[in-house]
Amino acid sequence: MPQGVPASVPDDGLTTRQRRNRPLVIVHTGVNKGKSTAAFGLALRGWNQGWRIGVFQFVKSAKWKVGEETAFKTLGRLHEETGEGGPVEWHKMGEGWSWSRKAGSEEDHARDALDGWREIQRRLAAEEHDLYVLDEFTYPLKWGWVDVDEVVETLRTRPGRQHVIITGRDADPRLIEVADLVTEMTKIKHPMDTGQKGQRGIEW
Amino acid sequence: MPQGVPASVPDDGLTTRQRRNRPLVIVHTGVNKGKSTAAFGLALRGWNQGWRIGVFQFVKSAKWKVGEETAFKTLGRLHEETGEGGPVEWHKMGEGWSWSRKAGSEEDHARDALDGWREIQRRLAAEEHDLYVLDEFTYPLKWGWVDVDEVVETLRTRPGRQHVIITGRDADPRLIEVADLVTEMTKIKHPMDTGQKGQRGIEW
Numbered sequence: 267m268p269q270g271v272p273a274s275v276p277d278d279g280l281t282t283r284q285r286r287n288r289p290l291v292i293v294h295t296g297v298n299k300g301k302s303t304a305a306f307g308l309a310l311r312g313w314n315q316g317w318r319i320g321v322f323q324f325v326k327s328a329k330w331k332v333g334e335e336t337a338f339k340t341l342g343r344l345h346e347e348t349g350e351g352g353p354v355e356w357h358k359m360g361e362g363w364s365w366s367r368k369a370g371s372e373e374d375h376a377r378d379a380l381d382g383w384r385e386i387q388r389r390l391a392a393e394e395h396d397l398y399v400l401d402e403f404t405y406p407l408k409w410g411w412v413d414v415d416e417v418v419e420t421l422r423t424r425p426g427r428q429h430v431i432i433t434g435r436d437a438d439p440r441l442i443e444v445a446d447l448v449t450e451m452t453k454i455k456h457p458m459d460t461g462q463k464g465q466r467g468i469e470w
Numbered sequence: 471m472p473q474g475v476p477a478s479v480p481d482d483g484l485t486t487r488q489r490r491n492r493p494l495v496i497v498h499t500g501v502n503k504g505k506s507t508a509a510f511g512l513a514l515r516g517w518n519q520g521w522r523i524g525v526f527q528f529v530k531s532a533k534w535k536v537g538e539e540t541a542f543k544t545l546g547r548l549h550e551e552t553g554e555g556g557p558v559e560w561h562k563m564g565e566g567w568s569w570s571r572k573a574g575s576e577e578d579h580a581r582d583a584l585d586g587w588r589e590i591q592r593r594l595a596a597e598e599h600d601l602y603v604l605d606e607f608t609y610p611l612k613w614g615w616v617d618v619d620e621v622v623e624t625l626r627t628r629p630g631r632q633h634v635i636i637t638g639r640d641a642d643p644r645l646i647e648v649a650d651l652v653t654e655m656t657k658i659k660h661p662m663d664t665g666q667k668g669q670r671g672i673e674w
Contacts, residue, residue: 278665287669290661294504298653303511304504307538308672310514311507314537315671333518334511340554341541350544397671429672446666448659449502454652457494462650465491467519467601468512468633 288446289427295404295437296450299469304449305399305431306334312429313341313351317396320355320389322382324402324434326375327360332470352396357382379406383417393426404434407441418444492650493631499608499641500654503673508653509603509635510538516633517545517555521600524593525560526586528606528638530579532565536674556600561586583610587621597630608638611645622648 280288292308294301309319321338323330335356342354357364359378365385383406389395406412418440421430432441442448464470484492496512498505513523525542527534539560546558561568563582569589587610593599610616622644625634636645646652668674 282667288661288666290672293658295658296656299651300498300504300508300511300653300655303515304508304655305511306514307504307507307509307511310510310541311537311674312671314540317671333515336518337514337545337555340545340548344544344548351541442658445659446661446664447503448657449504450656450658451504451508452500452654452656454497454499454646454654455649456652457492457650460650462492463486467516467521468494470515 287427289424290429290446291421291444292429292431293437293441293445293448294431294433294451295435295442295448296452297435298451298453298456300451301433301435302332302401303334304451305401305433306332306338308431309338309397309399310341312397313338313345313354316352318353318355318394319397319399320386320395321357321399321401322386322403323356323358323360324379324382324400324406325358325360330358330360330470333467355395376406376409376411379411382406383412387420390420390424390428390430393428396428398428398430400430400432402434403432404437404441407438408434408436414438414440417441491631493628494633494650495625495648496633496635497641497645497649497652498635498637498655499639499646499652500656501639502655502657502660504655505637505639506536506605507538508655509605509637510536510542512635513542513601513603514545516601517542517549517558520556522556522598523558523601523603524590524599525558525603525605526590526607527560527562527564528583528586528604528610529562529564532562534562534564534674537671559599580610580613580615583615586610587616591624594624594628594632594634597632600632602632602634604634604636606638607636608641608645611642612638612640618642618644621645 294304313319338354345351345353359382407414421444517523542558549555549557563586611618625648
């Protein structure tokens with residue numbers, strides 16, 4: 267439970283209230299499980315506040331589907347029907363971004379990733395969501411498909427009050443620098459160490 | 471994305487399938503955010519599989535309420551109405567456990583915590599849930615309100631296929647020993663370091 271006691275009060279000219287409501291860039295990195303799961307958990311929290319949730323999964327396969335996708339689509343439909351929570355959009359690179367006429371191209375993931383980022387830039391400029399989940403987004407950055415400095419600059423100058431969560435291993439130091447909250451999911455113990463494969467409901 | 475490649479294949483007499491479907495004890499510990507959030511994210515995944523979800527929050531205050539509580543109650547209601555996902559029960563120590571006639575006692579958290587654990591033991595024996603979230607349960611253990619060895623023994627001998635997730639700082643080494651999957655949420659950076667307090671939708 268957060269006790270709400272900051273370690274220090276900075277001389278940044280902001281009131282406590284202004285500082286409290288600053289939008290956050292959040293990074294979940296590290297080698298163990300929990301990066302995406304915790305991001306979707308936060309999105310659930312945001313949904314409950316009525317936030318407009320935008321999930322962008324930078325995964326290569328259209329077949330890859332986590333349970334959260336169905337659950338969030340259900341919550342989004344519920345919002346449309348009853349007004350509870352907030353609206354949800356869930357986009358996946360592997361099946362071809364929904365806004366794109368192009369099918370997901372097996373041969374050019376780099377182009378697909380950049381297309382996804384361009385759309386996110388456009389939405390950030392237009393303030394279309396209150397919370398963005400850029401799932402597995404560290405990989406296109408790592409592989410040079412999307413320029414890290416450009417991402418950092420876009421995040422730094424984004425208007426309004428938009429929270430952005432980025433997940434994936436090996437987060438670039440520049441991304442960590444621009445982030446407000448960075449958690450590393452450190453492996454203490456994993457079932458695969460003892461020969462157990464992933465299972466439904468736990469891994470996806 | 472799990473690649474499903476175990477580090478080694480143990481000589482435990484189990485088939486891959488049997489090993490894959492072993493129920494897990496999962497511990498989320500460490501000082502940073504994401505422990506409970508990732509647990510609720512996993513519960514969302516389980517809900518989508520139709521699992522019977524039981525959340526037990528070992529928090530002292532009845533006022534403490536995370537957004538996930540409302541979202542999960544909504545999902546549980548949806549299950550009752552449409553059959554989607556699984557049933558959800560959400561119990562909180564601070565408001566007096568719902569199965570108890572006693573109100574939450576401001577004066578005796580130790581007794582309340584033990585009452586909660588006894589009920590969880592009973593449910594594990596009866597196989598009432600497929601996934602248990604014991605949120606902030608490391609604290610009653612740390613403070614000696616609930617006996618760690620007894621918890622370990624109960625988890626080790628639980629019947630059937632019941633997953634148990636335990637969250638909180640300072641997980642006891644015996645708990646880590648009995649767990650299959652342990653993630654430590656390590657702090658790299660936190661907004662409170664720069665004087666920012668917790669905010670709605672992010673912290674709760």
